[in-house]
Amino acid sequence: MSPDDPRSDGGDAAVDPGGDASPPTFEPLSVDAAGDLIEDVVDNVERVIVGKREAVEHIVVAVLAGGHVLLEDVPGTGKTMLARSVATSVDASFRRVQFTPDLLPADVTGVNVYNQKTQEFEFQPGPVFANVVLADEINRAPPKTQSALLEAMEERQVTVDGDTRPLPEPFAVIATQNDVETGRTYELPMAEIDRFAKKLRLGYPESDQEAEIIGRTAGHHPIEELAPVTDGHALRRARETVAEVRLGEPVRNYISRLAEYTRNHAQLGVSPRGSIALARTAQVRALLAGREYVTPDDVQAEAPTVLSHRIRPRTGSETGDDVVSAALSSVAVE
Structure with missing residues (x-):
């Protein structure tokens, strides 16, 4: 492999919630290698998602731009599967949070737990401490829980009980929300909506595309066999290319x-x-x-x-x- 091949780098482990926040230096990929990385991820996701190449491109573009994505549509159009497929295509840490009315902010960010053996409080990181976080049906949680993501999405850090901890890099939130059952959901505040680089709608597939989807999922679901085509380290190198x-x-x-x-x-x-x-x-x-x-x-x-x-x-x-x-x-x- 050439030095610019994005697949030649090892993956980045998630950052220790109490570790050093100083960012390492990354050598940018060439323009062609960065473009190939994007194409590889999009092609890989299309092994699972049929007929939504433009939407997949938009998500990958947002992640490489250091942004977050909000997927809004009716239930069953593949929002969660699309987010999972993108996350699986990158060999990096991934966590999913199912937002529900009883979800608490600490369930997202983490909490300090008293250790009787050491007689000290220890921080137990929440699912937000991952490279890719899927916030599934984010509008089903009350505003107080939704706001737990505000600091994380903008500043790439989490503050719990006065202690601020850096999040791993790269860090991206892919959130889904249904635009039906408005009486059972909570509207996202404008401060949170503005933190999403992109908002996308998938829509229903064409009849031939739906037939292909049925054929692909008749046996084992293709998401079960999806393998990463790049990693967090290569993604950060591609981000350096973007910056240039x-x-x-x-x-x-x-x-x-x-x-x-x-x-x-x-x-x-x-x-x-x-x-x-x-x-x-x-x-x-x-x-x-x-x-x-x-x-x-x-x-x-x-x-x-x-x-x-x-x-x-x-x-x-x-x-x-x-x-x-x-x-x-x-x-x-x-």
Whole structure:
């Protein structure tokens, strides 16, 4: 294997919750190797998920951009299976949290437990201490439990009883929520929604795709045989490659003008966090195209999934998608 082959590196173990938070240095992959890594993960996930390549790409783009993903749709469309498949494709630590009305914040972050033998409190890390965390049906838990992820998603750390502990890197949250049974769920606060780099909907498959899904799962489910195609170490090297993709001043100004348009044409527009997420995901999109620089086309490809969920329109007849579509049509590329 060549030094730039992302499969030539060993995986990263999860960080000790009480360990050193100083980040190690990683050698970036070449642009081609980073693009191959993305393609390998997407192709691997498609062994399980049929007909959703675009959605899979969006998830991998968000993870490489250092972001998190919210999957929203009706039950049974494959949200959880898609998240599991992406996590399984990367040889890194993975934990799943099933959000329920009785779930407590400590069930997510961890808790200090008194050890009678040592007569000291010991920290028992929660499932958030993993490289990939699946927050399944996140809107079924009350706001207090949902807020347990706020610090983790933004600052990559968890504070319990006054002690702050770093989370492992890479760290990504893939959350799912159903958009039915609203009377039995809790709406996510805007502060949490804004922490998701992307919000995606899968939709129902086409009839031929559904027939293929039935055929694949008639015996053993393909997720049972899915093997990793990369690891956490290679993922961090790819992130270093993303960081080196050039984001010229004209593109930065274009992103800023798009965000400004949403603020002027909606009750709540895109935050600076949203603009940063758009810039980072556009850098990954450029890698997918084999380029070392971002173009307005990359920005336009990422804008709908990155910006729409952060917008609160002025009228009930309008959606965040409508505002973003109008911004892309109205804001000139200079």
